[in-house]
Amino acid sequence: xxxxxxxxxxxxxxxxxxxxxxxxxxxxxxxxxxxxxxxxxxxxxxx
Amino acid sequence: xxxxxxxxxxxxxxxxxxxxxxxxxxxxxxxxxxxxxxxxxxxxxxxxxxxxxxxxxxxxxxxxxxxxxxxxxxxxxxxxxxxxxxxxxxxxxxxxxxxxxxxxxxxxxxxxxxxxxxxxxxxxxxxxxxxxxxxxxxxxxxxxxxxxxxxxxxxxxxxxxxxxxxxxxxxxxxxxxxxxxxxxxxxxxxxxxxxxxxxxxxxxxxxxxxxxxxxxxxxxxxxxxxxxxxxxxxxxxxxxxxxxxxxxxxxxxxxxxxxxxxxxxxxxxxxxxxxxxxxxxxxxxxxxxxxxxxxxxxxxxxxxxxxxxxxxxxxxxxxxxxxxxxxxxxxxxxxxxxxxxxxxxxxxxxxxxxxxxxxxxxxxxxxxxxxxxxxxxxxxxxxxxxxxx
Amino acid sequence: xxxxxxxxxxxxxxxxxxxxxxxxxxxxxxxxxxxxxxxxxxxxxxxxxxxxxxxxxxxxxxxxxxxxxxxxxxxxxxxxxxxxxxxxxxxxxxxxxxxxxxxxxxxxxxxxxxxxxxxxxxxxxxxxxxxxxxxxxxxxxxxxxxxxxxxxxxxxxxxxxxxxxxxxxxxxxxxxxxxxxxxxxxxxxxxxxxxxxxxxxxxxxxxxxxxxxxxxxxxxxxxxxxxxxxxxxxxxxxxxxxxxxxxxxxxxxxxxxxxxxxxxxxxxxxxxxxxxxxxxxxxxxxxxxxxxxxxxxxxxxxxxxxxxxxxxxxxxxxxxxxxxxxxxxxxxxxxxxxxxxxxxxxxxxxxxxxxxxxxxxxxx
Numbered sequence: 001x002x003x004x005x006x007x008x009x010x011x012x013x014x015x016x017x018x019x020x021x022x023x024x025x026x027x028x029x030x031x032x033x034x035x036x037x038x039x040x041x042x043x044x045x046x047x
Numbered sequence: 048x049x050x051x052x053x054x055x056x057x058x059x060x061x062x063x064x065x066x067x068x069x070x071x072x073x074x075x076x077x078x079x080x081x082x083x084x085x086x087x088x089x090x091x092x093x094x095x096x097x098x099x100x101x102x103x104x105x106x107x108x109x110x111x112x113x114x115x116x117x118x119x120x121x122x123x124x125x126x127x128x129x130x131x132x133x134x135x136x137x138x139x140x141x142x143x144x145x146x147x148x149x150x151x152x153x154x155x156x157x158x159x160x161x162x163x164x165x166x167x168x169x170x171x172x173x174x175x176x177x178x179x180x181x182x183x184x185x186x187x188x189x190x191x192x193x194x195x196x197x198x199x200x201x202x203x204x205x206x207x208x209x210x211x212x213x214x215x216x217x218x219x220x221x222x223x224x225x226x227x228x229x230x231x232x233x234x235x236x237x238x239x240x241x242x243x244x245x246x247x248x249x250x251x252x253x254x255x256x257x258x259x260x261x262x263x264x265x266x267x268x269x270x271x272x273x274x275x276x277x278x279x280x281x282x283x284x285x286x287x288x289x290x291x292x293x294x295x296x297x298x299x300x301x302x303x304x305x306x307x308x309x310x311x312x313x314x315x316x317x318x319x320x321x322x323x324x325x326x327x328x329x330x331x332x333x334x335x336x337x338x339x340x341x342x343x344x345x346x347x348x349x350x351x352x353x354x355x356x357x358x359x360x361x362x363x364x365x366x367x368x369x370x371x372x373x374x375x376x377x378x379x380x381x382x383x384x385x386x387x388x389x390x391x392x393x394x395x396x397x398x399x400x401x402x403x404x405x406x407x408x409x410x411x412x413x414x415x416x417x418x419x420x421x422x423x424x425x426x427x428x429x430x431x432x433x434x435x436x
Numbered sequence: 437x438x439x440x441x442x443x444x445x446x447x448x449x450x451x452x453x454x455x456x457x458x459x460x461x462x463x464x465x466x467x468x469x470x471x472x473x474x475x476x477x478x479x480x481x482x483x484x485x486x487x488x489x490x491x492x493x494x495x496x497x498x499x500x501x502x503x504x505x506x507x508x509x510x511x512x513x514x515x516x517x518x519x520x521x522x523x524x525x526x527x528x529x530x531x532x533x534x535x536x537x538x539x540x541x542x543x544x545x546x547x548x549x550x551x552x553x554x555x556x557x558x559x560x561x562x563x564x565x566x567x568x569x570x571x572x573x574x575x576x577x578x579x580x581x582x583x584x585x586x587x588x589x590x591x592x593x594x595x596x597x598x599x600x601x602x603x604x605x606x607x608x609x610x611x612x613x614x615x616x617x618x619x620x621x622x623x624x625x626x627x628x629x630x631x632x633x634x635x636x637x638x639x640x641x642x643x644x645x646x647x648x649x650x651x652x653x654x655x656x657x658x659x660x661x662x663x664x665x666x667x668x669x670x671x672x673x674x675x676x677x678x679x680x681x682x683x684x685x686x687x688x689x690x691x692x693x694x695x696x697x698x699x700x701x702x703x704x705x706x707x708x709x710x711x712x713x714x715x716x717x718x719x720x721x722x723x724x725x726x727x728x729x730x731x732x733x734x735x736x737x738x739x740x741x742x743x744x745x746x747x748x749x750x751x752x753x754x755x756x757x758x759x760x761x762x763x764x765x766x767x768x769x770x771x772x773x774x775x776x777x778x779x780x781x782x783x784x785x786x787x788x789x790x791x792x793x794x795x796x797x798x799x800x
Contacts, residue, residue: 007565008469008551008666008693009174016173016700020182023707027225030711031218036441087597094519094594097582126712127721158580158595158603166560170577176696177583178559179703219717225710229703236699240557240587240692243684255699 049158063418067411074408077401081155089401096387096396098156103382104406105152107234108375109145110184111258114266115273116142116191120220122303130297133292135279136198136426138270140417146184148413151254155405176236183230190223192193201433202424209433231262238381246385248336249326251318254381260311265374267304268347271297271367281421286428294360301363302355304370308348315340339380343373471550475569475669476615477637479644480543482674482681483654484631487514487528490621491632495526495545498611498622517682520544522594526623527606530594533676540674542681543623543632546571546592546608547661548669553692557587562605569637569669570610578605589687590664610669637669644673666691709714 005011054119065256081089104225119138122128154160167185172178193212200209235258251257274293279287285293319325327333347369387395421427493508495501502523506513514530526545533540562578565571579732580603585593596603611621615634619625624632633643641662648655660678661668664687672683679685688714 004466005469006472008691009555009565010306011466011469012174012556012693012697013561017640020171020173023704026704027711028224028707029707034711034715039441045731059668083600085596085598085603088600090597092597094521094585095591097585097595100657121714125718125721127718127725132696156581158582158599159578159601162560162577162579165577165579172559172561172698174556174693174700175559175583176699177557177581179700181559221711221714221718224714225707228710233699233703236696237583237586239695239699240553241589242695244586252698255702344733351604413558417628 049146058110067415070404070408070411071415073404074411077405077408078155081405082221082402086156086158089399089403089405091396091399093396095390095394098382098386099396100117100398100402100406101152101381103379104375105156105409106149107378107382109149109152110231110234110380111262111265111374112269112371113142113145113149113226114231114262115270116145116194116266117220117223118263118266119270120194120216121224123277124217125219125224128299130292131296133289134270134274134296134300136195136420137273138266139191140198140426141269141422143188143195144413144416146188146191148409149184150188151412152406152409176233176240179233180230183226183233187223187226187230190219190226194219194223198420198426201430204432206432225264228259232259234258238386241386244387244389245381246327246332246388247322247324248319248332249381249385251322253314253318253321256314257311257318259376260307260314261374264304264307264311264370265299266373268367268370269309271300271304271363272371275364275367277421277427279422281418281427284427288365288429290429297360297363298343298358301351301366304347305351305355305369308344308351308370312340312345312348315344317347332385335380335384339373339376343369343376347373465590469551471637471667472565472569475567475637476610476634477569477640477669477671478610478621479633479671479673481631481633481647482540482542482672482676484629485528485541485543486629486631487511487530488628489528490626490628491543492524492526492528494622494626495608496524498614499525499609501525514541520546520592520594520607522596522606525606529682531676531681533680535676540676540681542672542674542683544590544592544682545623545670546610547590548608548610549664549665549691550667550669551691551693553587553589553665554584554593555689556693556696557583559583566612568610568615570612570615572609572612573605573607575602575604580605587692589684589692597792611741620697637671640671644671648673663689665689666694715797 005014070391077089086092090101090327091098116137119131119134123131123135150163157163163181165214166172166178166181193215197209200206232255235254235256238245238250239252239254274297278293319328328337349364350362350366350369353359354366383396425433438455477586489508489511496503496508501590514528517529518524518527520527526543528541528543531540531542548569548571550565550567552565555561555565555571559581560577560579562574563571563584564574580595582595584605585591585595592607594606596606598614609621614621620634622629625636633640633772635643639684641659644659648657648659651786655673656677658673660672660683661670661675666689674681677685
């Protein structure tokens with residue numbers, strides 16, 4: 001990994017790459033956390 | 048349960064089949080021309096105008112009008128408005144077919160359609176908003192397919208899988224709203240890279256917000272419109288619940304759309320104020336802009352409001368036509384009409400008849416598929432074997 | 437379908453460890469971007485251009501482009517404005533300008549911007565800026581979406597619309613293979629009037645400034661491309677206003693990337709916050725429904741209880757009333773019986789006294 005970004009484009013490419021991967025993890029993580037949060041609630045009836 | 052209709056003695060050459068058959072045949076011929084002669088053989092695209100009706104209409108308008116899926120399912124499952132439940136499956140079907148058709152149209156427009164998976168799986172250009180659009184559309188099409196599948200699974204009698212999928216409804220709905228927010232707004236953001244090419248009245252740093260908000264009332268209006276069409280042409284496929292709820296759906300959605308549209312008018316005005324572009328309103332382009340905003344957004348919003356107050360179903364349905372046309376006009380303005388406004392008229396773009404024919408072909412395929420599915424699968428009625436979903 | 441606390445914590449710590457196990461990277465967040473060091477630039481002095489089209493010919497030869505119908509020494513093509521095409525990476529155009537009797541000529545080609553809009557727009561990284569400063573195209577990745585053509589403020593990229601299966605985006609390459617070897621780009625090498633100068637970009641800017649300072653009457657005091665769209669590798673100096681030689685002066689100095697950086701930055705925030713917002717609405721709506729349902733049940737139960745109470749009191753009242761009636765009836769009967777007995781006693785007394793007028797009749 002470069003220590004210096006010579007162009008804004010290189011910087012954005014790098015930061016967006018990380019961001020998109022992070023975002024995928026956040027979606028999964030949120031889902032898991034919600035299941036954890038409501039884990040002890042009474043079972044809800046399905047629609 | 049749907050009433051049985053005696054089709055057995057009818058010939059295959061119904062007016063519907065004949066007309067759609069001709070369109071589809073014509074479309075297939077032009078398809079061959081497109082892939083043997085290239086884009087130049089079929090379109091009026093050139094180096095100054097790289098995007099035409101296949102992007103302006105099939106992609107931009109198609110995605111906006113398919114927004115009824117996420118809006119209706121959000122209303123029913125996230126906001127808990129269960130009285131709109133019967134509208135969910137038709138809306139999801141429209142959205143699923145809509146996005147599938149967008150992908151189909153992209154196969155015509157893009158130079159090497161077999162490379163469409165490249166940005167997602169091979170070489171992501173994450174600095175590009177088009178990457179974001181591609182990723183979200185790909186994911187959302189998957190979500191829509193899964194949301195649509197219970198209807199098909201019920202038709203096929205695959206009970207266990209169907210029940211499993213139904214339990215995913217809430218998660219899928221939330222994912223759907225997230226993905227829709229992202230790609231609806233990003234389609235607007237696509238044009239932010241070219242401020243020198245889009246007329247100042249349409250170019251704004253709020254383009255993503257404009258596109259997202261207008262997708263909401265585009266979706267609401269399409270649900271109203273399709274409800275009217277289904278009532279007229281697929282009446283015998285609608286069960287009691289659907290028939291009973293349809294008026295409340297139309298009036299409720301019209302009321303909601305009215306309010307959202309007024310909010311949209313407000314942010315459009317703010318957009319002009321922020322960039323101090325008032326003087327453009329006094330030009331020819333300004334008149335065109337005002338026609339789009341006042342005649343095709345503010346006016347139907349007001350008619351919706353009157354219809355909601357008077358509980359007038361017919362008025363709501365007529366207003367939905369104007370509202371839908373307004374969204375179409377907006378997307379065409381941004382991508383084709385107000386785009387490249389600087390260029391001399393000799394260099395401006397106008398679609399070739401074959402481009403229009405392919406667009407008509409794509410829409411026709413969608414209508415045929417919609418009708419095919421609605422007449423066989425539990426979209427407008429509930430399957431007797433399954434509890435209410 | 438819930439997961440246990442233990443499971444959740446286990447997953448989260450595994451994720452955390454794997455992140456820290458990555459390479460120890462030097463945190464880089466420079467605030468300014470000055471381009472690749474040593475990247476090349478080309479200075480085009482339009483006061484020296486004579487419109488001979490030798491640069492076009494060189495470009496055609498060096499890149500193996502198809503020979504055009506009209507030869508390059510045919511200068512009648514200059515009577516109409518031309519733009520780049522798939523067989524023409526560069527064009528020279530002729531302009532009649534306000535200040536001078538002689539026409540001005542200007543060469544147009546890809547400007548190899550420092551922050552190229554096309555590279556920013558490309559969703560498959562087919563266009564990239566490289567160390568030499570050239571913006572080059574990788575046909576093996578391109579999907580043919582043509583967003584780069586929408587993005588380019590100079591309208592440079594062209595497309596092979598007549599290729600059915602292998603259409604490419606076409607534009608000037610800055611003769612990248614040549615300049616990597618230390619040679620000059622084709623157009624620069626063949627210009628007979630030194631209207632084109634090639635070297636490190638900052639040197640070209642210095643050269644331009646020197647020339648403008650030395651001949652201040654000849655040149656407009658502006659280097660086009662020094663800052664436009666964030667700066668370009670091609671730099672132009674002119675004796676006539678740039679807008680009169682086909683160059684837009686309303687593009688501004690902001691890079692194309694900066695126009696889309698805002699919306700791009702909003703994307704991850706939507707992904708992170710929408711789940712919270714939407715699930716929250718769902719939970720609140722569900723709770724409202726639950727409470728409404730409970731209240732309904734309560735109301736029904738209460739109504740039932742009230743009705744029961746009412747019935748009970750009514751029954752009790754009825755019971756009371758019936759009891760009273762019964763008592764009254766009993767009292768009446770008792771009274772009657774007592775009167776009967778008293779009467780009978782009086783009669784038997786009379787019997788005993790020998791007075792029995794209608795005894796047989798009374799016993800009936």
